[in-house]
Amino acid sequence: MSVPPTRPGGGWRPRPVNNTRRDDSEINLGQGAQPGPPDSPPTGHLAMFILDGTLNEKKALIPIPQSYQEAQKAVFALFQPYLPQSIQPSKISLRPSLTGNLEDCAEIEAKYWRLAFPLCKMVGVFPDVFLCGVLWVTVWQDLGWSCVKAKDDEGRREMLYIARPSTYKAAVNSLLGAIERLDVPLPAEFWEWTGPQMPSNQKVICYKFCGPSARRFETRAPGSTEEFDVMATDSWSQIPESAYTDEEAWRRLCPLPGEIIGFKFTDK
Numbered sequence: 001m002s003v004p005p006t007r008p009g010g011g012w013r014p015r016p017v018n019n020t021r022r023d024d025s026e027i028n029l030g031q032g033a034q035p036g037p038p039d040s041p042p043t044g045h046l047a048m049f050i051l052d053g054t055l056n057e058k059k060a061l062i063p064i065p066q067s068y069q070e071a072q073k074a075v076f077a078l079f080q081p082y083l084p085q086s087i088q089p090s091k092i093s094l095r096p097s098l099t100g101n102l103e104d105c106a107e108i109e110a111k112y113w114r115l116a117f118p119l120c121k122m123v124g125v126f127p128d129v130f131l132c133g134v135l136w137v138t139v140w141q142d143l144g145w146s147c148v149k150a151k152d153d154e155g156r157r158e159m160l161y162i163a164r165p166s167t168y169k170a171a172v173n174s175l176l177g178a179i180e181r182l183d184v185p186l187p188a189e190f191w192e193w194t195g196p197q198m199p200s201n202q203k204v205i206c207y208k209f210c211g212p213s214a215r216r217f218e219t220r221a222p223g224s225t226e227e228f229d230v231m232a233t234d235s236w237s238q239i240p241e242s243a244y245t246d247e248e249a250w251r252r253l254c255p256l257p258g259e260i261i262g263f264k265f266t267d268k
Contacts, residue, residue, distance in 0.1 A: 049062050071113065095107055096108055097122050132163070135163075135254075135255055137260070138263075160179070171254075171261070206262065
């Protein structure tokens with residue numbers, strides 16, 4: 001039978017047991033114990049939202065909202081300074097683009113909103129409001145676009161201008177009416193027309209402009225007689241002919257009030 005060990009000068013005594021439980025905060029992290037990793041950031045992705053209808057595109061990175069309605073509210077909060085005053089979040093159309101180009105933005109049903117990600121490259125923001133105003137007109141002549149000059153040297157309005165049209169048909173009709181008001185040089189094709197309607201074998205192609213002259217023209221001083229040569233300084237792009245029969249597409253692609261629209265007469 002084994003005998004418990006004894007201490008010098010006395011009998012065996014049991015070792016005291018400390019039943020006190022230490023709090024984790026009392027652990028000395030400097031002696032071997034290391035803190036765990038920090039909390040992970042919330043998972044998710046950012047999406048690029050681009051506001052259509054501004055001279056200089058407005059862009060914003062927004063965490064992908066869980067629903068279409070949440071996205072409308074988030075977009076409204078960020079872009080509100082650039083939106084029409086009367087618009088509500090529910091009147092903002094959001095259209096994903098799989099290519100990252102605004103012209104490729106497509107309508108999507110609200111219930112399928114989450115399915116667009118992460119496939120889409122960006123989301124176009126389209127306020128459902130048509131802004132009224134005036135467009136200044138340039139016409140393609142033999143050697144290029146006619147100069148845009150809002151006032152003559154005596155301060156009288158002389159250049160072609162039209163009310164911003166909500167359809168392609170309205171644009172052409174407004175052009176014909178403007179031509180009747182003013183004596184301006186036009187290409188020979190126009191003078192072959194025998195009446196106010198376009199001949200069946202001809203059509204008018206519409207263009208938008210972007211560049212120093214277009215921006216400068218929009219912010220010109222009232223009464224300025226400065227002449228703007230968009231041919232020398234700006235680039236232009238054709239409004240897709242599909243918009244000629246698609247009123248919603250035309251309203252979205254039509255130049256903004258104060259900008260320049262180009263017309264080119266051509267054979268079909």
